[in-house]
Amino acid sequence: MRRASLTVLLALATAMASLASAQEKVNFLAVNGVLVDAAGPYYFLAQGNNTDAFAKAAPLAKAMGLKLHYDPDAKTLTFDDGVTTAVFEATGDIAAGLEKTAGRLTVNGKDVASPSAILVDGTAYVPVTPVVAAFGGISPWNAAQHVITIETADHLGYALPTPRTGLTDGVSRVAIDLPKGASYSLAADGKAMVLHFPEARATSQTQTLDDPNLAAVDVVSGDGEATVIVHLNYALDPEGKGYDVGTLDKGATTTLYLDFAPSLHGDPVAKLLSSDPAAPQALAAPKSQPQVVVIDPGHGGMDPGTSSQWAVEKTVVLDVALRLKKLLEAQNVRVIMTRDNDTFLTLAQRSAFETPERNLFVSIHANSAPVSSASGIETWVFGKPLDPGYINLAIQENGAGAQGQALTEKARKTADDIAGQILRETQYSFSMTLADDVQQHLVASTGATDRGVRKNLFYVLRTARIPSILVEIGFVTNPSEGKDLHSADYQEKLAQGLAAGILEFLHGGGMLAQR
Numbered sequence: 104m105r106r107a108s109l110t111v112l113l114a115l116a117t118a119m120a121s122l123a124s125a126q127e128k129v130n131f132l133a134v135n136g137v138l139v140d141a142a143g144p145y146y147f148l149a150q151g152n153n154t155d156a157f158a159k160a161a162p163l164a165k166a167m168g169l170k171l172h173y174d175p176d177a178k179t180l181t182f183d184d185g186v187t188t189a190v191f192e193a194t195g196d197i198a199a200g201l202e203k204t205a206g207r208l209t210v211n212g213k214d215v216a217s218p219s220a221i222l223v224d225g226t227a228y229v230p231v232t233p234v235v236a237a238f239g240g241i242s243p244w245n246a247a248q249h250v251i252t253i254e255t256a257d258h259l260g261y262a263l264p265t266p267r268t269g270l271t272d273g274v275s276r277v278a279i280d281l282p283k284g285a286s287y288s289l290a291a292d293g294k295a296m297v298l299h300f301p302e303a304r305a306t307s308q309t310q311t312l313d314d315p316n317l318a319a320v321d322v323v324s325g326d327g328e329a330t331v332i333v334h335l336n337y338a339l340d341p342e343g344k345g346y347d348v349g350t351l352d353k354g355a356t357t358t359l360y361l362d363f364a365p366s367l368h369g370d371p372v373a374k375l376l377s378s379d380p381a382a383p384q385a386l387a388a389p390k391s392q393p394q395v396v397v398i399d400p401g402h403g404g405m406d407p408g409t410s411s412q413w414a415v416e417k418t419v420v421l422d423v424a425l426r427l428k429k430l431l432e433a434q435n436v437r438v439i440m441t442r443d444n445d446t447f448l449t450l451a452q453r454s455a456f457e458t459p460e461r462n463l464f465v466s467i468h469a470n471s472a473p474v475s476s477a478s479g480i481e482t483w484v485f486g487k488p489l490d491p492g493y494i495n496l497a498i499q500e501n502g503a504g505a506q507g508q509a510l511t512e513k514a515r516k517t518a519d520d521i522a523g524q525i526l527r528e529t530q531y532s533f534s535m536t537l538a539d540d541v542q543q544h545l546v547a548s549t550g551a552t553d554r555g556v557r558k559n560l561f562y563v564l565r566t567a568r569i570p571s572i573l574v575e576i577g578f579v580t581n582p583s584e585g586k587d588l589h590s591a592d593y594q595e596k597l598a599q600g601l602a603a604g605i606l607e608f609l610h611g612g613g614m615l616a617q618r
Contacts, residue, residue: 134167195222295332397461
């Protein structure tokens, strides 16, 4: 079950109340998967504009890798990447500047209909979509997470040129020039051949052809992928009937060509998953770059964690983590281990692995209790606990003793600050979704007691900028569960539950998981 983002709404209300009257920040913005707090977005509601998103020019330019220059004499604001130059008219008249008209933005000398850049108290604001589009990027709105998700052209991938077509001796050819080493996949059935290009961008278009074999060629682009659909006047067989495929090496580039005629016979390709060649499931192909998961086996080296006569935490969690690594890698997930042997790392060293280019972070621990009857699995996210009694667990996992108390106090101060930060509240929402997925699958896989999803002041999760959780996989102090934790069969069940929850989140967890 997905959790409603009530925390996001509360944070938005807090943020709106604290902003100046000239603009109101009601949502937030990410560039290539990294949330950019300083950029915005902003809406000039006092002047009646609640549709066009604006961002602060300087942090937006920095995040997109653009140079920015303001000419106070000409009152222009210029973005430049060395190839494209976008020049905005700048004005301090907010109401007038919000009007979308020609002449207020020129891209490489060509007029584009756009609002102006708006100057408020020495700060320049620019409309997000025209800036992003000028430099070949996209800026869709994620309504569920209240975020504008900017993808710059270089992040979207290489530019796929328009396919070329020709007819020679009754054979029709479609040719596409690709960068050396570019990946692609083919699928066919019925009267369509589909080519999928991950990490490419293209101009969406349709070519209607006067050709005995080809009816049309469609190009569809979005979300950092491009697809070419060749529509035919006769039926293909994915086993090779009706087409042939080849490549020509041209040094720095490769030309992919597809020849079509009923008499041809080439190598087999995949079969379309749908009779509709434009359907998303028909175009599905594995991404060339795997998603990245950080696995953090707790404790290690001189720090054994908690222990009993049945199991030692540092050993159990490492064994489970190594099993989890194999399961994820078998599903084309790249795994980074904070440790893969009996090594000690500080909590700061572990948290340094939680960087934005990775997809999620899972810290694995085992539990203990004063009474041997305590048992079960629980999953934690970062936040102030509802039950003050959980603080002792945080102190223990944060290093115990004076060090554990000091790090827990630092974590508490971060949690106090979270309430007013849209970014942190959204991060909490993603982490809760991940925690839900993992907890449900762990309990289903092992049959252990479900102790639920909770939040606590775990220092290792304090600075995370990706979905991050800490899992307590069982109690070493419980006679039955302690023996299970030491068992290879039970460790495999734990790894399988963790893998199932992680994969569910990666396949459906939203922007931060999917980027």
